[in-house]
Amino acid sequence: MPPSVQSILKKHQVSPSIMLLFKMDRASLLLLIGFCCFSLIFVGSLLVREEEEPVKSIPTTLSGPFTPVTVPLDHNFRGNAIDLPSDDPRLQRTSAKAFEPEQISISLSTNYHSIWISWITGEFQIGDSIKPLDPDSVASVVQYGKVKSLDKVHSQRAEGYSLIYNQLYPFEGLHNYTSGIIHHVKLTGLSPDTVYYYRCGDPSIGAMSDVFRFKTMPVSSSQNYPKIGIVGDLGLTYNTTSTVTHLIKNNPDLMLLVGDAAYANLYLTDGTASDCYSCPIHETHQPRWDYWGRYMQRLTSKVPIMAIEGNHEIEEQVNNTMFASYSARFAFPSEESGSKSTMYYSFNAGGIHFLMLGGYTSYDKSSDQYKWLQRDLAKVDRKVTPWLVGVWHPPWYNTYAAHYKEVECMRVALEELLYNAGVDIVFNGHVHAYERSNRVYNYTLDRCGPVHITVGGGGNQEQMAVKHADEPGHCPKPSSTPDRFMGGFCAYNFTSGPAAGNFCWDRQPEYSAYRESSFGHGILEVKNETHALWSWHRNQDMYNVAGDQIYIVREPERCLVRAPPPVMVWDE
Numbered sequence: 001m002p003p004s005v006q007s008i009l010k011k012h013q014v015s016p017s018i019m020l021l022f023k024m025d026r027a028s029l030l031l032l033i034g035f036c037c038f039s040l041i042f043v044g045s046l047l048v049r050e051e052e053e054p055v056k057s058i059p060t061t062l063s064g065p066f067t068p069v070t071v072p073l074d075h076n077f078r079g080n081a082i083d084l085p086s087d088d089p090r091l092q093r094t095s096a097k098a099f100e101p102e103q104i105s106i107s108l109s110t111n112y113h114s115i116w117i118s119w120i121t122g123e124f125q126i127g128d129s130i131k132p133l134d135p136d137s138v139a140s141v142v143q144y145g146k147v148k149s150l151d152k153v154h155s156q157r158a159e160g161y162s163l164i165y166n167q168l169y170p171f172e173g174l175h176n177y178t179s180g181i182i183h184h185v186k187l188t189g190l191s192p193d194t195v196y197y198y199r200c201g202d203p204s205i206g207a208m209s210d211v212f213r214f215k216t217m218p219v220s221s222s223q224n225y226p227k228i229g230i231v232g233d234l235g236l237t238y239n240t241t242s243t244v245t246h247l248i249k250n251n252p253d254l255m256l257l258v259g260d261a262a263y264a265n266l267y268l269t270d271g272t273a274s275d276c277y278s279c280p281i282h283e284t285h286q287p288r289w290d291y292w293g294r295y296m297q298r299l300t301s302k303v304p305i306m307a308i309e310g311n312h313e314i315e316e317q318v319n320n321t322m323f324a325s326y327s328a329r330f331a332f333p334s335e336e337s338g339s340k341s342t343m344y345y346s347f348n349a350g351g352i353h354f355l356m357l358g359g360y361t362s363y364d365k366s367s368d369q370y371k372w373l374q375r376d377l378a379k380v381d382r383k384v385t386p387w388l389v390g391v392w393h394p395p396w397y398n399t400y401a402a403h404y405k406e407v408e409c410m411r412v413a414l415e416e417l418l419y420n421a422g423v424d425i426v427f428n429g430h431v432h433a434y435e436r437s438n439r440v441y442n443y444t445l446d447r448c449g450p451v452h453i454t455v456g457g458g459g460n461q462e463q464m465a466v467k468h469a470d471e472p473g474h475c476p477k478p479s480s481t482p483d484r485f486m487g488g489f490c491a492y493n494f495t496s497g498p499a500a501g502n503f504c505w506d507r508q509p510e511y512s513a514y515r516e517s518s519f520g521h522g523i524l525e526v527k528n529e530t531h532a533l534w535s536w537h538r539n540q541d542m543y544n545v546a547g548d549q550i551y552i553v554r555e556p557e558r559c560l561v562r563a564p565p566p567v568m569v570w571d572e
């Protein structure tokens, strides 16, 4: 006998009120259905009304400065970040032939009308008898157009250049590395806010990539802004993969990497996981860069990535050469923005002018970087790019014990220039946690100072920053703070304010608005000339949930841009 409806319902523990339905006669059932419909409509209309009013209004910087907030450490999400092993399927070459493109990525030039396409062909070599490849042996060609088929009529062709780099260690027992062929091609004459399809490679040997697509930036004006994803200190751990997956789901038009990408220097040259600062030289395992490039292609082949160097890119080698991998692998609009270096440059993305600054190269008043920055700032037209955003790796306003006051020399050298230029927001990494400042200038709350935001929680293998310099016993010794790659000692005690005479505050400093030890990424959505929505997305939440969210509001009438000092022509 088949089981009765009632016995099935009983088995599945359905509530008695539903069971009642099956016992009722037809008339009372109709009555009940009518009542239910009415209640649904009534409750529904209440819900709709509720949705019209924002559930929780997003604060704006106009109601700041805010009382400092520290989100307590969530021990559930503490766990060690573990690197993907070299045999993870996501880190293998997907292309079958050695000269087929891999590690494909795109970067912006200075404006919407051009874009860089980069990729690698050939095999890297590591070991005792390496022989650098001839970069000219494989051509650098991109076919692109507005239709996916990239047929002859609708597509164009651009050619670029190629290079290799070496990572050489003149020490017994260390393995040398020589890269595959790195290709960079600039596409020019593009339309704004337009989808393009492209494939890259060397058509003469039949080694072309699949077809990928990207969207150009909008025209620079006070009306147009791309959606920007911001990450720092990524590495290549399982936590990095959550950060990147969440970032992709939030669908950015552009991505900023605020330094520290592959963390190849957490390995010895033989590929053993070991961070050796006391070895004759701080070794690296360069294939980690190739693994990183392969993993990141899911994002970087579609969304332009703009990177700036971090300390993990230093990678010192023979003849005091540094930053070889960083400088060779990424494309930078350095030349286009009048910089002679891969270590600093600028670009426009819609109505935002980005200053990508170098913390690990000279920045004092007589340096090339300082003079370049003066020239660049003099060219900024705030009618075209109302927003001015600074990006560099080590944060000036950091209240964690890790890297506390490490960057004082850079702050002393550049802060006045950037403040007078009216920089609105600064993005940093380096400290493996999240922190957002109140508007601040020279350690003093200042309604016209930038908001400084640290997003160093990309998920790399090193420890998350959890200690604060203002907690008992966690204030570092001043003499321990300088970084030998950052030049000099400038970390003095405060001379004014509640912490005057001391090196650290005795509570969360007033310039720190919000801090939290977690991994994740940020999204910047500029709405118009005055309002930008900033959202911090923690990996333990759904990708579209914001852990910290604020409107950063400009006040151009109140905060007048002071002209930078005149640049002497004979400086150039």
Ligand SMILES: *[C@@H]1O[C@H](CO)[C@@H](O)[C@H](O)[C@H]1NC(C)=O
Binding pocket: 076, 077, 078, 079, 080, 081, 238, 239, 518, 519, 539, 540
């Ligand atoms: C890092 O990932 C591991 C699992 O792979 C997870 O247990 C841990 O909570 C993550 N850490 C953070 C800070 O999200």
Ligand SMILES: *[C@@H]1O[C@H](CO)[C@@H](O)[C@H](O)[C@H]1NC(C)=O
Binding pocket: 127, 128, 129, 168, 169, 170, 171, 173, 174, 175, 176, 318
């Ligand atoms: C690596 O390169 C350096 C610099 O050219 C050289 O001195 C060293 O002998 C090389 N090491 C090996 C193992 O080939």
Ligand SMILES: *[C@@H]1O[C@H](CO)[C@@H](O)[C@H](O)[C@H]1NC(C)=O
Binding pocket: 168, 318, 319
């Ligand atoms: C290191 O520099 C010296 C002197 O400029 C040069 O002769 C040598 O070839 C360089 N070595 C390498 C491996 O680049």
Ligand SMILES: *[C@@H]1O[C@H](CO)[C@@H](O)[C@H](O)[C@H]1NC(C)=O
Binding pocket: 416, 442, 495, 496
């Ligand atoms: C910053 O503050 C310090 C100490 O209060 C002061 O000596 C210095 O002149 C200030 N710098 C600027 C650029 O205002």
Ligand SMILES: *[C@@H]1O[C@H](CO)[C@@H](O)[C@H](O)[C@H]1NC(C)=O
Binding pocket: 493, 501, 502, 503, 504
């Ligand atoms: C700086 O402050 C620390 C306490 O934070 C104090 O021990 C030290 O003496 C101060 N140094 C100077 C030069 O005032």
Ligand SMILES: *[C@@H]1O[C@H](CO)[C@@H](O)[C@H](O)[C@H]1NC(C)=O
Binding pocket: 527, 528, 529, 530, 531
């Ligand atoms: C700018 O955008 C904000 C947030 O969307 C809005 O409240 C404000 O009215 C806008 N201002 C102008 C001038 O459009």
Ligand SMILES: [Fe+2]
Binding pocket: 233, 259, 260, 310, 311, 312, 393, 429, 430, 431
């Ligand atoms: Fe760093």
